Amino acid sequence: xxxxxxxxxxxxxxxxxxxxxxxxxxxxxxxxxxxxxxxxxxxxxxxxxxxxxxxxxxxxxxxxxxxxxxxxxxxxxxxxxxxxxxxxxxxxxxxxxxxxxxxxxxxxxxxxxxxxxxxxxxxxxxxxxxxxxxxxxxxxxxxxxxxxxxxxxxxxxxxxxxxxxxxxxxxxxxxxxxxxxxxxxxxxxxxxxxxxxxxxxxxxxxxxxxxxxxxxxxxxxxxxxxxxxxxxxxxxxxxxxxxxxxxxxxxxxxxxxxxxxxxxxxxxxxxxxxxxxxxxxxxxxxxxxxxxxxxxxxxxxxxxxxxxxxxxxxxxxxxxxxxxxxxxxxxxxxxxxxxxxxxxxxxxxxxxxxxxxxxxxxxxxxxxxxxxxxxxxxxxxxxxxxxxxxxxxxxxxxxxxxxxxxxxxxxxxxxxxxxxxxxxxxxxxxxxxxxxxxxxxxxxxxxxxxxxxxx
Numbered sequence: 172x173x174x175x176x177x178x179x180x181x182x183x184x185x186x187x188x189x190x191x192x193x194x195x196x197x198x199x200x201x202x203x204x205x206x207x208x209x210x211x212x213x214x215x216x217x218x219x220x221x222x223x224x225x226x227x228x229x230x231x232x233x234x235x236x237x238x239x240x241x242x243x244x245x246x247x248x249x250x251x252x253x254x255x256x257x258x259x260x261x262x263x264x265x266x267x268x269x270x271x272x273x274x275x276x277x278x279x280x281x282x283x284x285x286x287x288x289x290x291x292x293x294x295x296x297x298x299x300x301x302x303x304x305x306x307x308x309x310x311x312x313x314x315x316x317x318x319x320x321x322x323x324x325x326x327x328x329x330x331x332x333x334x335x336x337x338x339x340x341x342x343x344x345x346x347x348x349x350x351x352x353x354x355x356x357x358x359x360x361x362x363x364x365x366x367x368x369x370x371x372x373x374x375x376x377x378x379x380x381x382x383x384x385x386x387x388x389x390x391x392x393x394x395x396x397x398x399x400x401x402x403x404x405x406x407x408x409x410x411x412x413x414x415x416x417x418x419x420x421x422x423x424x425x426x427x428x429x430x431x432x433x434x435x436x437x438x439x440x441x442x443x444x445x446x447x448x449x450x451x452x453x454x455x456x457x458x459x460x461x462x463x464x465x466x467x468x469x470x471x472x473x474x475x476x477x478x479x480x481x482x483x484x485x486x487x488x489x490x491x492x493x494x495x496x497x498x499x500x501x502x503x504x505x506x507x508x509x510x511x512x513x514x515x516x517x518x519x520x521x522x523x524x525x526x527x528x529x530x531x532x533x534x535x536x537x538x539x540x541x542x543x544x545x546x547x548x549x550x551x552x553x554x555x556x557x558x559x560x561x562x563x564x565x566x567x568x569x570x571x572x573x574x575x576x577x578x579x580x581x582x583x584x585x586x587x588x589x590x591x592x593x594x595x596x597x598x599x600x601x602x603x604x605x606x607x608x609x610x611x612x613x614x615x616x617x618x619x620x621x622x623x624x625x626x
Contacts, residue, residue, distance in 0.1 A: 175428040175621050176201065178418050179398075180405045180442065183211020184603055185594040186433035187391040188610030189617075190398045191240070196618040199397060200431075203420060205404035209392045212565065213603060215385010218556055220504040222382040223466050225560045227603045228495070228511070230384070232373035233311045234604035236611055237387070244390040246380040251498040253377065253479035256543045257346070258486070259284050263543055265478070267375070286339030295336040299344070303368045310368035314608030316600045318365055319574035326571050327363040328356030346484025350491040352566050353460035353515040359571040365600060381501045384603065408432060408591070410445035415591040429590045429620065431613045435459060435564050436577070436597035443591070450583045456573040457597045462565030463519040465490075465512040465531050468503070468555035472496075473510040475545040481538075489537040490514040492548075510549070512538065515565065527559040567601030574600070592616060 177193060179186045182204030190202045208214060212226035230237050230248070241248055254267045264281035279288075286292040303310055309318050325333075331341050348355040348366055355363045380386045392399060407419040408430055415430040432439055436457035440446060446454075467473075474481060474494045483489035490512040496503040503509050512534045514522070522530050532551045542548050569577075577597055584591055592613040599605030 175624075176426065177429045177431065177617055177621075178203065178425060178427040179431045179433055180408065180418060181211070181433035181595075182206075182209030182392070182399060182401070183433065183595075184213045184388065184391075184606035185596065185598075185610035185613075186211070186431070187388060187395060188236070188240070188607040189431050189433060189594055189614040190395040191391050192611045192614035193618060194395060194398065196614070198618055198621065201425070202395065202399045203403040203405050203418065203425075204399060204401045207401055209395075209399050209401060210385070210388035212562065213384055213388040213606075215383050215389060216558065218468065218558065221468050221507070221509060221556075222385065222499075222502040223509070223558060224383040224385045224495075225464070225558075226562060226565070227384045228379070228493075230378040230603065231312055231369040232376050232378070233313045233316070233369065234378070234602070235313045236608040237604045238378070240391070240607060241380055241387060244387070244394065246382075246386055246390060248378045249381050249499055250376060250378050251479070252375050253498065254477055256475070256478055256481040257281070257285065257343075258481070258483045258489075258541050258543075259342075260485075285343040286337060286341075287343070289337060289339070291335060291337045292340045295334045296340060298334045299336070299364075299367070300371060303364060303371055307368070307372055310365050310372060312365065312369065312600045312602045312604050314599065314604065314611070318361060318600050319578040322359060322361045322572055322575040324572045325360045326357050327360045330360035330364070331356075342484050346482060347491075349484065349516060350482055350513065352568060353462075353519075354517075355568075357570070358568045359573055362569065362574065362601065379499055381499060383495070383499060383502055405442065408443045410443065410588055410591070413587060413589070415588055429592070429617050431592045431594055431610075431617060433594040433610060433613075436567070436595055437564065439593060445588070447583050447587055450580055453576045453580055453583070456570045456576050458568050458570065459564035460515050460566045460568050461519040461523070462513065462515050462562040463522045463530060463534075464514075464560040464562075465534050465557060466560070467510045467512075467531070467549060467557045469508045469510055469549060469553075470506065470555060471547055472508050473546060473548055475543050478543065481543050481546075483538075483541065486537070486541075487516055487518055489541070490534045492538055492543075507555070519562075519565075523561045523563070527557075530559050531557055567596045567605075569597065569601065573597070590620070
């Protein structure tokens with residue numbers, strides 16, 4: 172067992188994954204988390220028998236590191252192919268990601284409404300799908316995804332324009348991204364196409380731990396409990412003579428032989444003033460969306476039978492609706508339901524300063540204006556409980572070329588700050604799996620480094 176001190180800064184999925192991997196290698200690090208609980212954007216909450224996710228809420232089919240950790244920690248995964256309603260042109264249409272011919276025929280009216288069947292929609296839609304299939308080996312969120320190899324400086328908006336995608340089909344393609352991520356048009360086209368590709372190439376199959384993604388962060392935090400120190404915000408990572416020598420926490424400096432910095436990419440430059448200039452430039456390409464989420468416990472299903480969710484891609488003020496109890500029955504007591512209302516874009520920034528009750532009132536009111544047929548959305552004062560979660564930095568977006576630029580950071584640090592490692596969703600294909608994979612990779616490098624010094 173190593174006697175060297177490894178300090179991990181940040182207790183989100185990247186930091187927890189790093190601690191978990193090190194402890195599996197017989198190394199107990201010190202993980203410093205600024206908040207009262209570890210978990211970051213993957214944290215969960217339990218309320219009156221309900222299991223709530225405060226941030227991330229779904230795994231896609233290529234989340235290899237997440238799947239492995241869930242198996243090792245005894246967290247069963249629930250697969251699902253979700254059925255969504257889409258409010259388009261003043262009417263509701265439903266879709267499923269099943270790409271069979273019979274399903275396509277059944278959903279011809281929806282395909283027409285969403286812009287797939289116009290001449291220009293068919294031509295450009297075929298181009299989008301052909302490129303995704305042609306580059307399928309890159310279109311992955313796996314820990315070793317080569318997506319960065321095809322990253323370039325083209326934005327998603329410019330990509331859609333170049334392919335001649337008509338506005339109606341643009342709304343269809345960007346709508347789900349916009350509802351969760353914020354405006355996808357200035358973001359890199361490669362990353363946005365990877366999100367679309369996850370649905371196309373894997374028939375829309377998604378997976379979740381049976382009690383939500385928060386149960387994974389909870390299980391990791393429990394496994395690593397001896398290593399975690401909460402309510403310990405790190406103010407600075409100290410670098411001297413080309414080495415990270417410690418971290419400054421309020422009132423003390425903690426010495427370290429190796430440091431893993433696992434905070435969002437936008438926070439790294441302030442924590443490490445002595446970063447190489449080219450690394451600072453690389454980190455300047457990282458950005459995050461803003462998100463707001465309301466979760467309401469109900470004693471009845473809020474959406475039409477069989478619907479997992481409802482989208483309003485033409486309305487910037489209306490949230491994405493999810494009935495999580497449809498695909499995760501264990502998240503709610505028998506006969507109960509959980510309604511999630513999620514919104515990104517500029518609307519989330521407007522809502523975040525408001526109090527909880529006003530956020531809930533505005534989002535419910537927007538959803539009720541065009542409620543899905545046969546739904547039973549709650550009134551403002553209805554519900555067994557409710558929670559509001561605000562995320563100033565929700566999902567990593569990045570500018571065009573971010574993936575390729577950030578992929579160079581390990582090389583930039585090598586030989587300059589050899590014992591400093593960066594981990595986070597931005598260091599892989601941005602996602603929960605990217606954060607977990609990045610933390611695991613950084614920890615493996617640290618363990619190998621310590622072992623080589625011991626021999």
